[in-house]
Amino acid sequence: MKIYKTSEIAKIVGIHPNTVRLYEEIGFIPKVNRLENGYRVFTDLHIRQFKIARRALNIEVLQNGLRKKAIEIIKTSAKMNYDKSLILVKEYLNQIDMEIKNAEEAIGITNKLLKEGYEEGGKVLKRKEVSALLDISIDTLRNWEMNGLIKVKRKENGYRIYNDEDIKRLKIIRTLRCANYSLSSILRMLNELSADPDIDIKEVIGMRENDEDIITACDKLLKSLSESKKNALIIKKEIIKLKTEYKKPSTLTP
Template sequence: MASRPLRTSDIARELGVHVNTIRLYESWGYFSDIPRGTNGYRQFSTLHLEQARLAHLTLSTPYLGDKNLLIDLVKYAAHGDFAQALEQAYRYLAYVRMEITTTEAALEFLERWAVGQIRETTHQKMHIRQAAQYLNVTVDMLRNWERNGLITVPRDSSNGYRLYGPSEFGRIRVIRTLVQSGYSLMAILRMLQQFDAGHTENLHATLEIPREESDVEYIEIIADRWHSTLLELENRAQAIIRQLGSLIEMTHAS
């Protein structure tokens, strides 16, 4: 005996979302065709439930890169094009893993710098434009990092201009590397305050301490614990692939 069709509210309840979310999923093309009963009500199946589960899993924040890649993934699956859907899913997983590698390299660079293993070869003092060119950053970046308390630059006693030297160069390399890896300035500042207080070991752990959600924007919280977030995103990318596998099995079994 066939199980009764599922209602919009059944799908919403199963996913823990509002019924309007399921209606939006339908309007955005995240479901295969949904038949209607004689009363005009939608008759969802367990296949639709799993398609909704894929959409909810794939498009929940946070995510990396171009959201259109993930939207296309969900739409391909809804239309039964699992080859394209899986290709998109594995592309996304590869992208997340590339970000993890970049971040882990940045954290290793930080730890080596903190214990004095990375030394500058130049002892030349430079004004801000020279320093920016030497370090391949912009003058605005240097001013912004100083304004946010990440670095204090000594001044030339003769004219009051900033003078960057080896100590500043090393610190800026660390800041630049962590910023490029996705960490927020507040997380980097917190870590540098620990370094300045004489703590040189396990500084990466300081970068992973989130602040109170009530005090900051959500995206800043994510950037405070970037490495942990990336590992969670990797797990979610793998879960997306598993969900696609479940949909493929359901389609072949029907």
């Protein structure tokens, strides 16, 4: 079995030696044995796990717990619990697919609003119903309202009600938050969207990078999600190979 020093691992993986030690400390790689002189001894298994970790963390703008899930995959794989790792990868891919769907829907809503504007009417929902429909916590809805992202109407009994216009706005906000935009940036983009419903879409898309609009923000998110999905599929294949080569008993089924 070939072994490697810290400096050799750093060169192979393309990271600083201090990062090699950090990955060991936070549990991103399997336990590292040491020689009598205290030097760390790495193997090909460590190299492969380093590459899994690097690929999993190669994401730019994702929020909504996706980075947390990626870290969980890394740590579980590092423990050589490959069955559970595959389950986590599957959950991660499912969430990415959902975020892609949400982003595409947000682009469609924005395009329609730019052409037609908001329309009053439609079904009215309570806060609890909106929370379930959009998979957003009630605390998050309350936070967005407190920060001025949405103004919610109330019935005579004081209950908040959300119409179709509110739901569309919330779907856009949800996607922009996944793209890691601040609440103030989202508010600015929504205000720009509402200010001129007749604005030329091409003009909106062509705005300066530091003055992004909703469509370009969603496009950036879609690109990042697609890249993350591609990386996750590669990680899945690698974990399947590791599972075959480094068998470890497990009661879980992928």
